[in-house]
Amino acid sequence: VTNVLVVGNGAREHALAWKLAQSSHVSRIFVAPGNPGTASVAENVPVAIDDCDGILRTVESCDIGLTVIGPEAALATGVQDLLRSHGHACVGPDEYGFQLEGSKSFAKEVMERAGVPTARWQVFSDYDAAVEFVCLFDGSVVVKANGLAAGKGVTVCGSTDDALVAVREALLDWRFGSAGRSIIVEERLEGIEVSLMCLVDGTKAVALPVAQDHKRLLDGDAGPNTGGMGAYAPVPFLGRAQVDALVEATVTPVVADLARSGHPYRGILFAGLILTDSGPYVLEYNCRFGDPETEVVLPLVDQDLFLLLQAVADGSLPAHIATTANSTAAVILAAHGYPAEPRTGDVIEGINEPGNCLVFHAATAINGDGKLRTAGGRVLAVVGSGDDLHQALAAAYASPIRFGGMHRRGDIGHHALGLGYDAYNHDTANPPSTKMRIAVLASGGGSNLQALIDAERAGFLQADICFVVSHDVDAGSLRRAHDAALPHAYVPIANRRDPVSRRAHESALVETIRQRSPDLIVLAGWMLVLSENAIRALNTPIINVHPALLPVEGEPLDVPILRGAHAVRDALELGLPYTGASVHYVIPEVDAGPVIARESVTITSVDDEASLYVRLKLVEHQLLINAVKQLAETRDQMRGAANRTESGTPSIHSSHHS
Numbered sequence: 001v002t003n004v005l006v007v008g009n010g011a012r013e014h015a016l017a018w019k020l021a022q023s024s025h026v027s028r029i030f031v032a033p034g035n036p037g038t039a040s041v042a043e044n045v046p047v048a049i050d051d052c053d054g055i056l057r058t059v060e061s062c063d064i065g066l067t068v069i070g071p072e073a074a075l076a077t078g079v080q081d082l083l084r085s086h087g088h089a090c091v092g093p094d095e096y097g098f099q100l101e102g103s104k105s106f107a108k109e110v111m112e113r114a115g116v117p118t119a120r121w122q123v124f125s126d127y128d129a130a131v132e133f134v135c136l137f138d139g140s141v142v143v144k145a146n147g148l149a150a151g152k153g154v155t156v157c158g159s160t161d162d163a164l165v166a167v168r169e170a171l172l173d174w175r176f177g178s179a180g181r182s183i184i185v186e187e188r189l190e191g192i193e194v195s196l197m198c199l200v201d202g203t204k205a206v207a208l209p210v211a212q213d214h215k216r217l218l219d220g221d222a223g224p225n226t227g228g229m230g231a232y233a234p235v236p237f238l239g240r241a242q243v244d245a246l247v248e249a250t251v252t253p254v255v256a257d258l259a260r261s262g263h264p265y266r267g268i269l270f271a272g273l274i275l276t277d278s279g280p281y282v283l284e285y286n287c288r289f290g291d292p293e294t295e296v297v298l299p300l301v302d303q304d305l306f307l308l309l310q311a312v313a314d315g316s317l318p319a320h321i322a323t324t325a326n327s328t329a330a331v332i333l334a335a336h337g338y339p340a341e342p343r344t345g346d347v348i349e350g351i352n353e354p355g356n357c358l359v360f361h362a363a364t365a366i367n368g369d370g371k372l373r374t375a376g377g378r379v380l381a382v383v384g385s386g387d388d389l390h391q392a393l394a395a396a397y398a399s400p401i402r403f404g405g406m407h408r409r410g411d412i413g414h415h416a417l418g419l420g421y422d423a424y425n426h427d428t429a430n431p432p433s434t435k436m437r438i439a440v441l442a443s444g445g446g447s448n449l450q451a452l453i454d455a456e457r458a459g460f461l462q463a464d465i466c467f468v469v470s471h472d473v474d475a476g477s478l479r480r481a482h483d484a485a486l487p488h489a490y491v492p493i494a495n496r497r498d499p500v501s502r503r504a505h506e507s508a509l510v511e512t513i514r515q516r517s518p519d520l521i522v523l524a525g526w527m528l529v530l531s532e533n534a535i536r537a538l539n540t541p542i543i544n545v546h547p548a549l550l551p552v553e554g555e556p557l558d559v560p561i562l563r564g565a566h567a568v569r570d571a572l573e574l575g576l577p578y579t580g581a582s583v584h585y586v587i588p589e590v591d592a593g594p595v596i597a598r599e600s601v602t603i604t605s606v607d608d609e610a611s612l613y614v615r616l617k618l619v620e621h622q623l624l625i626n627a628v629k630q631l632a633e634t635r636d637q638m639r640g641a642a643n644r645t646e647s648g649t650p651s652i653h654s655s656h657h658s
């Protein structure tokens with residue numbers, strides 16, 4: 001029996017240590033530096049992942065027979081070469097092989113030589129040359145930092161404008177530091193992404209079950225890229241023969257190329273694939289186990305992981321890896337503010353009743369008080385398993401683990417449920433509904449949202465509240481949506497005062513809303529101004545509730561028009577005899593779109609902001625419900641109008657343009 005060292009401190013390493021602990025050939029397992037989760041299945045040693053000397057010392061002092069390196073940051077130090085030069089077995093490619101992950105241009109050159117399909121690409125350090133290439137592909141390109149940028153160096157562009165901004169930020173503004181001093185611009189491919197992880201023993205590549213990662217933060221694959229919000233395995237529409245064909249097309253030729261170069265690859269080779277209409281293409285290689293893929297793949301392996309990894313190091317892998325017939329699904333529980341500014345220190349509850357799940361720790365810590373707390377962005381991976389994906393997902397989502405500000409996606413695996421490869425591109429997230437679909441954007445408490453929910457539940461309003469969004473994770477509106485079992489999402493904004501974060505937030509917002517294809521968008525206490533671009537991109541009627549009277553042509557008012565965020569306070573300060581509430585269409589100019597309905601509210605001598613606000617709210621609720629009801633009833637008319645250009649903003653009254 002042998003002692004094993006796992007280098008790393010995330011959920012991937014917890015899963016590795018957990019699986020290795022099942023081997024009868026393993027005596028002690030050490031994890032450097034590990035986390036509270038690995039401490040439950042192994043012994044943590046306080047050595048940082050990039051401390052090569054510390055790792056070598058640990059291998060020698062703990063009599064380690066095999067070292068498995070988790071993170072790319074550890075491989076990037078070349079510790080695997082150091083260990084081997086001292087005669088220690090290690091899973092992980094040498095410095096030459098690691099360039100497959102560490103240098104995108106190296107990877108592209110190898111693929112080209114080996115005949116592996118990959119997006120057409122070019123490396124640039126010159127801005128003007130990059131611009132030319134972008135224009136060649138009409139802006140349908142992906143801009144990538146050439147070096148390691150911790151998963152953040154990739155911009156998928158939808159237009160020439162987007163692409164030019166990305167190129168400028170990387171090459172002229174040095175957004176990715178030295179990792180982006182040269183960039184790769186490549187053609188953008190369309191298809192399904194899957195993660196193919198192979199064990200490679202120098203000459204042979206053997207596939208583990210294929211998994212699918214969910215990189216975007218929000219449901220419907222919207223929002224910013226993250227380190228991975230969930231995964232499932234196996235991918236149901238890829239049978240054994242298809243997986244073998246994928247390995248032959250995308251991994252074996254590269255393994256052969258490296259062997260020919262005198263650098264046989266011994267480690268994990270992870271191909272990030274995109275399955276396009278014209279076959280599989282490689283998006284990237286990683287030289288390590290994927291995270292969160294490892295957490296779903298290892299529980300399916302029906303073989304001694306230690307023996308497999310030893311075979312990687314020795315060059316003696318079997319032709320196939322035995323797996324169970326089960327399915328697994330991992331749901332990542334992420335911290336408040338992830339990925340921009342994850343909050344740490346929230347107490348984790350319910351972890352001692354994992355139910356039918358495996359729980360792997362990604363970023364947790366136990367403080368002086370003995371409580372388990374969040375300690376980073378991705379906190380825990382909850383892995384359910386079952387006979388099929390449905391069961392696996394049900395188990396993972398039944399987990400009672402909670403912490404303050406916790407975010408998890410609600411749609412892991414949704415693409416694969418009951419679908420084949422071909423069916424994959426069709427959106428099943430939005431089953432056809434005959435009712436008008438309403439998306440509600442509410443920053444705060446959500447009382448207007450509640451009014452809509454209540455009206456719908458009471459049968460007064462024939463509408464389907466298909467989506468609720470807030471930019472505040474603790475918003476009452478999200479709680480109300482949750483309590484009413486309505487689909488909802490938190491779309492974070494890194495910094496409300498920074499135009500770049502505002503823009504990023506807005507595009508995430510637009511994307512996530514468009515996924516739900518609403519017929520109407522209701523701003524119900526939405527504190528951010530939608531830009532003209534966003535309004536145009538949403539291409540859906542948007543209505544807003546405003547706590548003041550807005551102008552209607554031919555119906556003059558004898559009080560001033562109060563626009564903006566302080567309309568209630570302004571009405572009091574101006575000593576007006578009355579104010580009111582309005583529901584109006586949203587146009588780029590703030591509070592200036594056509595009015596759908598309005599009603600006045602008397603101001604009394606004893607009113608303060610709070611008392612006036614209470615009465616205004618009641619009127620707002622009634623106006624909103626009535627407006628939505630009317631819109632629902634005149635929906636066909638509205639739908640036709642929505643397709644017109646912005647000059648034809650629809651109104652159910654005669655048009656009141658201001």
Ligand code: AMP
Nearest residue numbers: 119142154156186187188189272283284
């Ligand atoms: P990478 O770090 O290279 O895997 O890129 C991160 C993500 O960007 C991938 O998972 C894809 O979703 C996307 N991506 C990268 N390259 C392309 C491409 N050529 N076409 C379309 N999407 C891409």
Ligand code: GLY
Nearest residue numbers: 213228290291292
């Ligand atoms: N899940 C993708 C990665 O590990 O890079």
